[in-house]
Amino acid sequence: MAAWVKxxxxxxxxxxxxxxxxxxxxxxxxxxxxxxxxAAIRAAYDLxxxxxxxxxxxxxxxxxxxxxxxxxxxxxxxxxxEAVGRADMVLVVGAAPWQTPLxxxxxxxxxxxxxxxxSDRALLAVGxxxxxxxxxxxxxxxxxxxxxxxxFARGHLAGDALxxxxxxxxxxxxxxxxxxxxxxxxxxxxxxxxxxxxxxxETTRCFTLATGGIGQDRAVVPxxxxxxxQAPRSGFGxxxxxxxxxxxxxxxxxxxxxxxxxxxxxSVPVACPDWxxxxxxxxxxxDGASKTAEIVIAVxxxxxxxxxxxxxxxxxxxxxxxxxxxxxxxxxxxILGALxxxxxTGQPASRSEPAC
Amino acid sequence: xxxxxxxxxxxxxxxxxxxxxxxLSGLSQGEAExxxxxxxxxxxxxxxxxxxxxxxxxxxxxxxxxxxxxRVGASLSAGTIRVTGDVGQRLGAGMAGGSLTVTGNxxxxxxxxxxxxxxxxEGDAGDYAGGAVYAAKTGLDGATLIIRGTAGAHLGDRMRxxxxxxxxxxxxxxxxxxxxxxxALAVGDQPGLGMRRGTLVLGAHGRMAETFVETGAHDLVFxxxxxxxxxxxxxxxxxxxxxxxxxxxxxxxxxxxxxIWVAA
Numbered sequence: 001m002a003a004w005v006k007x008x009x010x011x012x013x014x015x016x017x018x019x020x021x022x023x024x025x026x027x028x029x030x031x032x033x034x035x036x037x038x039a040a041i042r043a044a045y046d047l048x049x050x051x052x053x054x055x056x057x058x059x060x061x062x063x064x065x066x067x068x069x070x071x072x073x074x075x076x077x078x079x080x081x082e083a084v085g086r087a088d089m090v091l092v093v094g095a096a097p098w099q100t101p102l103x104x105x106x107x108x109x110x111x112x113x114x115x116x117x118x119s120d121r122a123l124l125a126v127g128x129x130x131x132x133x134x135x136x137x138x139x140x141x142x143x144x145x146x147x148x149x150x151x152f153a154r155g156h157l158a159g160d161a162l163x164x165x166x167x168x169x170x171x172x173x174x175x176x177x178x179x180x181x182x183x184x185x186x187x188x189x190x191x192x193x194x195x196x197x198x199x200x201x202e203t204t205r206c207f208t209l210a211t212g213g214i215g216q217d218r219a220v221v222p223x224x225x226x227x228x229x230q231a232p233r234s235g236f237g238x239x240x241x242x243x244x245x246x247x248x249x250x251x252x253x254x255x256x257x258x259x260x261x262x263x264x265x266x267s268v269p270v271a272c273p274d275w276x277x278x279x280x281x282x283x284x285x286x287d288g289a290s291k292t293a294e295i296v297i298a299v300x301x302x303x304x305x306x307x308x309x310x311x312x313x314x315x316x317x318x319x320x321x322x323x324x325x326x327x328x329x330x331x332x333x334x335i336l337g338a339l340x341x342x343x344x345t346g347q348p349a350s351r352s353e354p355a356c
Numbered sequence: 357x358x359x360x361x362x363x364x365x366x367x368x369x370x371x372x373x374x375x376x377x378x379x380l381s382g383l384s385q386g387e388a389e390x391x392x393x394x395x396x397x398x399x400x401x402x403x404x405x406x407x408x409x410x411x412x413x414x415x416x417x418x419x420x421x422x423x424x425x426x427r428v429g430a431s432l433s434a435g436t437i438r439v440t441g442d443v444g445q446r447l448g449a450g451m452a453g454g455s456l457t458v459t460g461n462x463x464x465x466x467x468x469x470x471x472x473x474x475x476x477x478e479g480d481a482g483d484y485a486g487g488a489v490y491a492a493k494t495g496l497d498g499a500t501l502i503i504r505g506t507a508g509a510h511l512g513d514r515m516r517x518x519x520x521x522x523x524x525x526x527x528x529x530x531x532x533x534x535x536x537x538x539x540a541l542a543v544g545d546q547p548g549l550g551m552r553r554g555t556l557v558l559g560a561h562g563r564m565a566e567t568f569v570e571t572g573a574h575d576l577v578f579x580x581x582x583x584x585x586x587x588x589x590x591x592x593x594x595x596x597x598x599x600x601x602x603x604x605x606x607x608x609x610x611x612x613x614x615x616i617w618v619a620a
Contacts, residue, residue: 027367027368027396027397027398028368028396028397028398051397052396052397064490067490067491068490068491071490071491072491072493072514140546140563140565140566141546143546143549143550144546144549144565144566144567146609147549147550147565147566147567147607147608147609148566148567148609150609150610151567151607151608151609154608154609156567156608156609156612157567157608188528188531188532188549188550191532191550192550192609195609195610231490235395236397237394237395237396237397238395238397239397243490244490245490246445246464246465246489246490247369247395247426247445256423258368258369258424
């Protein structure tokens with residue numbers, strides 16, 4: 001078992017002790033990353049509730065773009081399997097979706113189910129010059145571009161310009177899919193894209209499908225919902241979960257000097273944010289480099305070192321992944337459990353001396 | 357006039373939802389000083405950060421603001437709050453009546469969901485001033501928001517009713533607007549993106565989205581009534597309407613009943 005405190009190798013017991021004392025004296029601790037299996041995400045919310053921490057995820061920019069639009073206009077969505085099986089027309093919005101494995105499946109196959117079975121699949125593109133049959137560079141940005149397509153689909157704009165042709169192709173499709181990356185498109189763009197799907201669905205079938213996503217955000221959203229009734233960015237400082245996407249943005253909190261301890265959870269590898277090294281921090285990471293944080297505890301990667309429930313991207317569901325190469329590394333959930341136990345058996349945090 | 361004087365920078369974000377003239381009028385000095393305003397597990401009581409002096413009046417002055425003071429004047433229904441200094445997020449959120457003045461800058465989401473009263477920010481405002489918070493249906497909903505300085509991006513996002521007057525604003529001013537009136541001397545790119553109804557009066561703007569079409573110059577009685585209404589809030593903004601105006605209609609991606617008036 002590997003652990004490091006301030007760069008020096010130590011055993012896990014000492015590291016857990018050091019992590020517990022760091023978190024115990026913190027005024028406003030943050031648990032961030034949450035790129036982990038469901039058991040560890042649950043354990044992280046449990047710990048946050050016990051120590052009054054706030055929670056943020058590794059991919060929250062994309063997650064909140066998605067949730068913000070969903071909360072306002074709802075969503076017409078499909079799954080990767082449905083898109084591969086049924087879509088005869090795919091509009092790729094932006095550059096990011098072209099990098100995903102799903103794109104290769106869509107390019108290499110034809111629809112096999114439904115009304116479009118046997119026909120060819122056409123690819124259209126907005127905002128990125130890729131190998132599509134129709135590509136529109138969209139100089140005004142993606143949100144405006146999707147708005148223009150929607151205006152054509154509504155009949156408010158007319159003509160045979162490129163966006164007009166793209167809107168006409170989507171309207172003539174049997175099963176259209178609008179592919180996008182939430183972090184790239186943003187909340188306003190997603191809202192506009194949902195509007196386009198709804199517009200087209202007046203006469204044919206058209207659905208949106210989000211690609212990408214960082215870490216295990218898609219697992220965190222349902223787990224946070226069933227544990228707190230809210231979206232991921234919640235804080236427990238006042239004992240009840242408060243949801244505030246602005247206040248509990250970990251990067252903002254660190255920049256504003258509001259945080260005095262961070263626990264970074266990334267047992268499913270994800271890029272470490274730059275701000276992590278600027279605050280006293282504990283990192284629970286698989287394949288951990290000892291420099292990522294003040295205290296680093298190596299944990300098993302779910303699905304490799306031990307089994308765990310993770311987001312399954314191709315199936316768009318939470319599924320159990322057995323260990324592919326079992327090791328004796330502890331799970332992140334067990335370390336978080338040990339921290340919770342250590343922090344709740346001690347004296348409750350006393351009120352500090354007068355604050356100012 | 358009751359007064360709160362900031363003694364030192366707050367060690368954590370403070371929540372001022374429950375600090376207003378009406379709530380303080382029924383409290384003794386000691387009770388007011390013991391009000392919990394902190395937001396972390398440690399907590400802060402009002403008296404730890406502020407010198408409190410109460411006289412039961414319907415006017416409260418907060419001397420020495422700070423960008424960590426959240427929800428100042430939120431849900432205010434009557435009375436006056438004046439802050440000398442800065443405030444944090446959600447200034448006057450959900451406010452129903454009364455008057456709120458900040459001499460410094462405000463954080464994001466000022467006047468979000470406010471249904472009545474007047475909110476004046478003499479400095480700058482953050483993003484989403486008069487805009488909607490996460491999952492809220494509407495931004496400004498009937499109140500009057502005056503920003504003398506510069507507002508951030510998404511000014512008046514999803515506003516539904518009321519008036520916003522801003523010196524300048526960032527990109528996406530009046531985005532996704534449901535209805536209402538927004539006047540600014542200058543705004544950034546793509547004003548009104550996704551707007552359904554509502555009126556924007558602009559002195560200057562950045563890139564106009566392709567989903568807005570110019571519908572010519574007009575001389576409407578409505579514009580003179582609007583100028584009269586704006587004159588009381590800001591003569592400079594009312595003067596925009598005295599110039600020749602170009603009208604844009606949009607956003608064509610939606611029901612397209614919104615309009616943007618641009619002074620030549």
